[in-house]
């Protein structure tokens with residue numbers, strides 16, 4: 001099973017199937033409780049990556065458990081190495097089918113399993129980070145940042161929509177296009193947005209409001225993967241990240257923080273993409289490069 005779902009050569013992402021909510025008091029959906037939920041992720045997956053960054057920044061590591069799948073996905077989908085000690089599952093598909101035996105979509109990460117009702121609560125990736133930010137506040141570490149401040153939400157949501165469509169999903173639309181036209185359309189939109197972001201980040205340290213927010217957390221997973229996988233594997237090669245002085249320094253600034261670099265695994269990222277899409281890379285050879293100096297001084301403090 002792969003991520004191809006072509007409509008006239010265009011890649012279309014499937015709708016999220018499980019969208020139950022977890023709320024602070026359980027008034028809607030299930031209640032936020034420590035130790036109850038298990039988050040399934042791949043270090044390779046950009047959508048899962050954001051959930052790991054937020055969990056780390058908010059100090060929720062002991063509140064929401066994590067299980068990491070093997071980066072190389074085969075015909076049976078994501079595999080949990082050694083089997084999952086909590087759910088007993090070897091493949092993520094078992095959790096999807098235990099929740100809904102008639103499920104016929106792709107078995108995707110990130111998703112959250114409820115250990116009490118023993119079912120998947122959500123694979124709705126945009127909702128997972130905001131849920132951690134707004135419904136798990138009782139369990140945030142002391143001094144945790146507010147990543148989704150009420151007064152900045154309209155601006156964060158606006159930039160997230162552009163970044164999702166043309167950057168986060170834009171690289172997939174380019175990489176998974178089946179025809180020249182849709183590829184070029186996604187390619188042009190991607191680099192137009194990167195130009196806009198380069199300009200914006202030449203003047204300010206963060207995307208919105210002079211502080212780290214959900215907007216930065218959503219952009220980072222795509223930028224950090226850019227030169228290692230999207231530039232080559234997904235043919236997003238007008239420019240590299242390192243060719244954008246401000247975007248490159250911005251990404252290094254974020255990478256310098258533990259929540260970002262401890263959740264960034266280039267080995268998983270490269271092996272996943274190059275070994276899991278045989279229609280794009282039939283040899284499954286994983287490139288050795290590029291050589292990137294992630295710890296070079298970023299100098300972004302001057303913009304504070």
Ligand SMILES: N[C@@H](CCC(=O)N[C@@H](CS)C(=O)NCC(=O)O)C(=O)O
Nearest residue numbers: 002003013014045047106107108109
């Ligand atoms: N839930 C979203 C986004 C999450 C997503 O695409 N995850 C990918 C990894 S980056 C995945 O798990 N793919 C599994 C598959 O295609 O079989 C979707 O269904 O498109």
